[in-house]
Structure formats: structure tokens, C-alpha cells
Amino acid sequence: MQGGASVRLYGLEWPKESARISRVFDLLVAAILFLAVSGAFHLHYMLTAGDWDMWIDWKDRQWWVTLTPIMAITFPAALQYVFWTKFRLPIAATFAVVCLLFGQWINRYFGFYLWSYFPMSEVIPALLIPGALVLDLALLLTGNFLFTAMSGAFAFALLFYPANWFWLAPYRLPVEVMGQLVSVGDYISYAFTRTALPEYIRLIERGTLRTFGGHSAIIASFFSAFVSILMYLAWWHIGMLLARVVTTPNTLKNFMGLTDKDEPAETAQKAIDRTSLQGRFVASE
Amino acid sequence: MRTFCFRKSSCARVILSAAAAIMQIGILTFVPDAALAHGERNQEPFLRMRTAHFYDVKWSANDIPVNGEIVVTGKFRLFPIWPVNLPLPEAAFLGNGTPGPVLARTESYINGVPAIQSTKLELNRDYEFKTVLKGRVPGYHHVHPMINVMGAGPLLGPGNWLSVTGNESDFKLPIKTLSGETIDNLETWGLGRVFFWHGLWVAIAIVWLVWWLRRPLLLPRFRALTEEGGDRSQLVTSTDRLFGAGLLVATILIVFFGFQATDTAYPRTVPLQGSRATVEPLPEVPEQVKVVVNKSNYDVPGRSLRMNVTLTNNGSTSAQLGEFLTSNQRFINHEVSQAMATVDPNYPKELLPPNGLKVSDSRPLKPGETKTVDIEAADAAWETERLSSLINDPDNTLGGLLFFYDEHGKRTISNVSGPMVPVFTDPDNRTAENPKGGAG
Known part of the structure; x- marks a missing residue:
């Protein structure tokens, strides 16, 4: 090493210039990664959770609650492997869902609102940040991917419905339209028509979950939580494979x-x- | 020198390509009005000829302001010779074919039953529909009635051009909830709450990310983990853990109390409604005239459909063939005044082939009489509407409705269907040089 000022970073000696370049590298990678994950995660999410997350009248208490966390825990789990094992950074899940949310809002505003005339009230994306924070914090506090799966991934799905109820509740108020009872969300999507996505395509609480106490969101959340544990483990290993x-x-x-x-x-x-x-x-x- | 020229031309090519790409993006971004209709001509002829036949369609206006209403009414029959490759209409939905939600649908009915939910429909039965639309986005829009059938896709009725004038920002769609809230405009309802909660959680997430991003991030951390001498305890400190634990508790508390507060603010909510409506078809009217297709040809160079049909009048009144309807094209027999009288002056001209329907014998068919006639529907529409591509279909069967009128103008409808044989060469051997045909 040549002479000159140096700094210690995490116990290792770094020339000041190298440390400065490393910091610039950090920012460049962060910016590139932000756009790359936004695009890739958004694409994956649209192909899997797709319409459930797109439309206000698809967000039912069963399928939306079940599918969304299962499909959304994929990229956070894979990125957690890389971020944690290579850099000891417990921010992968939060980073991934912030990227996803960024991609979704860009897509909804420019693609659906400005370009296709849909009102924003019809195309609001789900909120995954609380679950992602808990997933990251579980990894930070346990330092173990298995415990993170059992606690963090479980909570990721379990928090999904209550964390979204904040903004979703106004769209579930009852209205009478043509003598029929519907929710505000139903009527919004009826009024602002999707010509190629008719009503019957929706899966609104199809199945027998309603026989268990009426409110299927609770059972759907627990089911989703169990599957999310498995998905987390699977995608953690996919992250491991892709990081080689x-x-x-x-x-x-x-x-x-x-x-x-x-x-x-x-x-x-x-x-x-x-x-x-x-x-x-x-x-x- | 050659190398220089090559480089120069490559450079010019790159610049031209980039300029073309920018222009294309610009055109696509700033000229969205270019796409006007909905690709109805792109639907395969078997879909348009043998599924839903719309008739008596009326649009209450051609020009409305923003917030103004247009009512689209009419009837449709689901054709009995339904394509075998399509599922039966076990679930169908009355839609409206418009370029996106440029109009807001406020009401829709099938046979008087609210059509907010999907329903089962029956083949060979007629249904009456009504859709009330409200002007929202100014522009010149093509408006169709439409039936979506599960597995078969959108089946479009005739389209008419509608002009919406005014200012989009004036649009309002108010409604009062059953729990007492007044919603001024559904377009913007609830968005304040959405932005607040999304914004709050994004802010918390950014705090968490910045907590870590403020420190040297990638290479220093990677080296500390992989090289001897690296101090791993500095990568995740006890302060980090303490902050993380606090954030964990805060996250759970915010979700819990936020949920409770929301439930208190909106105590009466209902789940999404996903039931199916029950719609009875219109009363069945017996087919007065039995139609048997003896032969049908599509004359490719002549752009005309010719049918030889045997008609049997089983009714008690006379019947005169007035119209052949297929794929929303109305071929009217100009010799039948009752048929001509049904044409609304407001009806789209492009759906009324000017040559109409030629019938070899247009005289009324007496009760009990059987007669064989030749029918010809000749028009460029067969090509422009891309119906002639039926000759490429593996199920080469045409379908349509024949409208008969008695002397009092009462109408009865018969289905007409049969295999179609294309004629690729002109039988009279007519050419530009030899317009009279024959051996020349």
C-alpha cells in the first residue's frame, strides 16, 4: 500500500481515496439496483398477483389475502440471502417492496391513469411495507434464516390484511345501485369499465372458507402465512443459487x-x- | 480511410436510429388519440357470425357534454349454431365497448334485471338490454354494446361514434353510501387516506433504509465479512439491534392501532359482491319462416355472399324477406318498404351496405307456402370487415338472422346457417381486358 491518509472501515484499513471511490460505487449500485429491482419485481408481481393487486374490486378477503403475500415474499427472500450473507444488511425486504411500490405507482399513474383514463381510486396497489419491515427486523434480531422464515415470513403475510385495511375500508362501504347492494369498490370498477376484463373473471371469495365464521380474511391470512414460510425458504435458496x-x-x-x-x-x-x-x-x- | 467512413456511417446510423426511436416514443406518448376503435374487425368471422347478433340497437345521442348521459338500448340473440370451440354462455356480462373508461357506466340491465353482476344466458333466445353511460373524457369515441362470454371473450355489437365535449375536470360521479357518507366523486374517493398511509409507510421504510445506507455499504462490508481482520461486530451493532427492536414494536403497534382506528371510523362495511344474477330470456317466439340453406357461396372476386334457400311460411300471415343481419352488417332488401322503415337515420352508415340484399323473388310468402329463392348480399364490407377470412376457418359455417315482415309490418326472425363454399375464380371469366367475359 502506498503512503497517504487512510481510514478504518469495519476494522480494515482503507486508503481515503479508495474509501471515497467505494462510497461512489455504493451510490451507483444502489441507484442501478433500485431501478433493476423495481422492474424485475414489478414484472414478476404483475404476472403472479396481477389483477388481484391491480383493481379495487379484485381485493377480496380470500384470494387477494392469500395470494398476494405468497407472491410478494419471493424477491424479498432472495434478496435477503444476498444482502445478509454477503453484506450483513437487514434491509433487503424493505428495499424490495419499496422498489415494487415505486414501480407500481409509476405504472398506475402513467399507464392506467394518464394513458388509459382509469381513475386512481380503481388501481391502488397493496401496501407491503409493514410486513417487509418485520421480515427484515426478524432477520436482524435472530440472524438466522430459519427463525426469520418462521417468525418474519409468517408475520409478513399475517400483517398484510390489517395493514391494508387502513386505506381499503372506505372502498368497502355499502351502496345501493339499481336496487342491489354492492361495495363502493364494486361500483367504482363497474362505472369505470374494463372492456376486456368482465365481472365474471373475478374470484370473489370462491370456496368454502366462508363457512368458518364468516370473515374469511383471518383464515386466509393464516393459510397465506404458512405458505409464505415455505415460499421464503424456497426463495432464500433461489437467492443462494443466483448469487453464485x-x-x-x-x-x-x-x-x-x-x-x-x-x-x-x-x-x-x-x-x-x-x-x-x-x-x-x-x-x- | 475506409475505417473512417465505416465509423462515420455507423455513427450516422446510430444517430438516425436514436432519433427515430425518440420520435416513435414521442408519437406514442403525445398522440394517443390515434387508436379509435377496438379491433372489432380483427375478431374471427365465426365469432361475429355465430355468437351474439345485436339488433334494434339505438343510441340516444351523438353528442353529449361531460356529465351528460347517453342511453344505448337494443336486443341480442345468442345464435343456436354456437361454435363448437367456444364454451356455452354459462357466465356472461353486459359490457360496453369503448376506448377505456372514457364514459362512466351508471346503469345497465338485461331484460330489466340489473347487470352489475354476471349471468347465465341461453342459446337461441333473445334478450333486451339497456346501458346508461355518462360522458367523462372529451373526444370522439366509438361506443358499442358488448356481451362478454366466459371463454369466448368480448362479443361486440354495432358501434356508433359519439362526441363528448367539455372539460374532463368537471366530471363528477357522486353517490351516497348506505352508512350515510356522501361521496362527491368516486374518481377521487378515499385517495387522501391512500396517500397518507402509503406516504407514512414509505417514510418509515426510507428511515430504515437510510439508517443503513448512511454507512459505507458494499465493498467495505463485504471485505469485513470475508477478510481476516474485519470487525463483524461493527457491521451490526447493538444500537442497530436496539433501533430495530424499537421499529419492530412501532410497526406492530401502528398496524394494530391503525386497524382499530379504521374499524372505528368505518364500522359498517361489506365485502365485495360476487354473486350471479338470474335473467330470464324474452318470451320465445316461434320461428314463422323455416329457412333451409341449400347452397351458399362466397364469391371472392365479386365480394358477395350468395345463398340458395328454401323458405317455408308456417305462420298465418304472409312473410316478406326484408333483411339479412350478420356480424353487425345489415343487408336490407330495398324492395321491402317495411324493412326500409326500420332503418334509423342515426344508425351508423358503415353498417348498412348500400347495395343491400338482392332476393330473386321478393314477393310475400303466403301462409303455408314453400319457395326456393336466391339471395345475394354483395358489398365491399365482406373484405373491409374482414369477414371473407371465413374461408380460412376450420369451421367454415356462416350464420346470421333473416328478418321477415308481414303486410302490417310485423316482424319475425329466423336463423340462417350453413356451410359456405368459396368461389375463387370468376365463372364468367371477366377480366379488365374482357369485361363481358366468356371466351373473348
């Missing part, structure tokens, strides 16, 4: 006559035989 640096040997270099100095050049036929037989992947941590 995978390389393939450049077998084409043999055809170009490019070989390592200590390696004898091999014939083209030998190279073909070798690549077709092996085709291997070399993984390193």
Missing part, C-alpha cells in the same frame, strides 16, 4: 489456437470431443 458466480470454460479458444502456455495445443477434433462430452459448469463461491 458461475463460469463456463472458454472452449472456443482452442479453435482459435489460443491455449495456455503450459497446455499443448489440441486438435480441433479433440476440442469438439472434449466440449461435447463435458459441457460442464464450474461454480465458485
